[in-house]
Amino acid sequence: MRRFLCCLTALLMIPSAPADDVLVAVAANFTAPMKEIAVSFERATGHRARLALGSTGKLYAQIRNGAPFEVLLAADADTPEMLERLGLAVPNTRRTYAIGRLALWSPDPERVDPSGRVLVAPDLERLALANPKLAPYGRAAEQTLKALGLWETLKPRLVIAESIAQSYQFVASGNVPTGFVALSQVMRGGRLLSGSAWHVPAYLHAPLTQDLVLLRPGADSAAAAALVKFMVSPEARRVIDDYGYRVPP
Amino acid sequence: MPDLFLATEDWQAIALTARLAAVTLLILFVIGVPLAWWLARTHSRLGSLVSALVAVPLVLPPTVLGFYLLVLLGPQGPVGRLTESLGIGLLPFTFPGLVVASTLFSLPFVVQPLQASFAAVSERMLEVAATLRAGPFDTFWHVVLPLSRPGLLSAAVLGFAHTLGEFGVVLMIGGNIPGRTQVLSIAIYNRVEAFEYAHAHLLAGSLLVFSFIALLALQFINRAVSTTPAMLRGGA
CATH class of the missing domain: 3.40.190.10 (Periplasmic binding protein-like II)
Known part of the structure; x- marks a missing residue:
């Protein structure tokens, strides 16, 4: 003992x-x-x-x-x-x-244009973002879509992730073609790691x-x-x- | 270029994880064996109540369990106040705190297989032992335990493996502190959050190999022990 x-x-x-x-x-x-x-x-x-x-x-x-x-x-x-x-x-x-900076990102280098016009493209089937109620980046994405007057139109096509990390995973794994992520998730040394992105202007969200x-x-x-x-x-x-x-x- | 050798921090995490799983398993058996025996034999209502309590960690999400423990053991919690007044200090964010949390959340994984195999030991066997003048402790040690060996083994495997791989509870109660409470599963999470995927794979691989070797060793021990017929080893 x-x-x-x-x-x-x-x-x-x-x-x-x-x-x-x-x-x-x-x-x-x-x-x-x-x-x-x-x-x-x-x-x-x-x-x-x-x-x-x-x-x-x-x-x-x-x-x-x-x-x-x-x-x-x-x-x-x-x-x-x-x-x-x-x-x-x-x-x-x-x-x-x-x-933090918000980005609209896709692993496909051709998909997202530098001014975010992809958001009004008719072939935008689904769009990922973090839950606006839980994640600051989700709230910023919602504010951005509202500021652009697109929230109501895109609402049925949104895929809501539990966190910004999950939003990134949805898009990076190809399950959702485009989504809102944190720029810090896709940028290193001042350059995009892969794919294409629209750097959402800061005035569109808090x-x-x-x-x-x-x-x-x-x-x-x-x-x-x-x-x-x-x-x-x-x-x-x-x-x-x-x-x-x-x-x- | 990712560096593919384990850093000091990783070794610390591996050592900590092994230590945690070993200590937890030891304590789980010290508590779990008598508890399971009592649960297997009792007919009282209290038995059902305790059974249900033991199973609670199976139902609660680990982070929730971790959160309750954090509040309970923290400076404002009743248990935290008790440990502080006893001079033990506060348990969250310390290794003993991890041991307490791991013991609680792995308890059903040890108690349930033990209880099932203890319940399968027939009353008749115990009566025979008693007529041969074996005392209750003697009977338990020389009759019940050898007969329940498969249950003991699965309890050990499940308790050990579950402690090794747990994440939510230890992250909450341990606080992810390098060298102190940062176990292997949390070290993997850290590597992923830091975009160090190669390193994360390496650690996950180590965890896999480590668990596999531990489980394999247990199987071998069981095989070695079971070559001696259980009944012949009884000294009653």
């Missing part, structure tokens, strides 16, 4: 983290650019950013229930604001680090602002403060721009 308990204790032991690490909760859609930024962050400051990914809603639930995250990079502006109101974030540390905030557990951490600062550095902004986001002025 004692040996069993010893084994159990040994198995439960957790290696502790070095002092100058910062634990960052990252909205899943920002994973790829953040991995790149984390590398330059370590090179520039010596601090290491450890990334914990999840959807913004899930991260919010975890932070409310005592998660040890020090910085949150949310996919919206509301969540950081709510956390500040609840006293779970350090006041006056919220700032916009990226602005801005897809992504805010960050310093959380309570990171209040006194030098590494956390350094990361918040680094996110708006020219180096980070270049990466964010490369991945198809607009950077805040």
Whole structure:
């Protein structure tokens, strides 16, 4: 019995983290650019950013229930604001680090024209978008179609995905020929990875602002403060721009 | 050019997953064997109630179960307050927290096959053992357990495999923290979110090979043990 308990204790032991690490909760859609930024962050400051990914809603639930995250990079502006109101974030540390861009995309290089006229083409059978009630990019797609006066006409042909990731999967897998996706899903290094796309002009929908905030557990951490600062550095902004986001002025 | 070697983070995830599955399985058996035995033999209404409770994780979506656990074990939850006042601290986002969550959601996968095979042991067999002056514990150890070996094996396989592959609950309760709560299934999700598909395939392949070897080993152990006739090993 004692040996069993010893084994159990040994198995439960957790290696502790070095002092100058910062634990960052990252909205899943920002994973790829953040991995790149984390590398330059370590090179520039010596601090290491450890990334914990999840959807913004899930991260919010975890932070409310005592998660040890020090910085949150949310996919919206509301969540950081709510956390500040609840006293779970350090006041006056919220700032916009990226602005999402909506794209109408198809893996077929011929399908989508640069001004989005494909939306009024009679052969547009189905059109994918994320659920406007659940996903900010879905809401932006709905606003765009409404602004263009096409919402009612296209409504019967819409395929509603649960998230923007699923909308992308519907289109990328060829199940739906065209769909609204996040530009960051199809763009790398300032260029389209494949297919054809219409970059939806920003004035057609409310801005897809992504805010960050310093959380309570990171209040006194030098590494956390350094990361918040680094996110708006020219180096980070270049990466964010490369991945198809607009950077805040 | 994707780098096709496993990074430190991946090895950490693999080690963590193996550790989690092993510890969870150990605890599942410590709890599950007596519980299943009681459920298989009891006629009380309480038995049905407990049976239903044990089966709840089969019905609830993993993220929902994870969310309830998060709230329950968190600083505002009743269990969280209890663990804090006991000096254990809070369980979410720690390895022990993962163990608690995995134990709960894998419990039906262990209890149900055990219960079925315990129920199949005839009363007559137990009576015979008793007339040969075997005590209840002696009977259980030397008669019931050897007779229930197929049930024990499937319980072990299901409990282990289910813990290995679980995603929703561990993502919710663990928080995807590298080296601490980031298990293999979550590491795969991270690679996919980062568009590192080659790496994701590699990890998914490792998970597949790892599970397959573990399951195969269990089969071999079973084969080796079953060459000794169960009844002859009984010491009653």
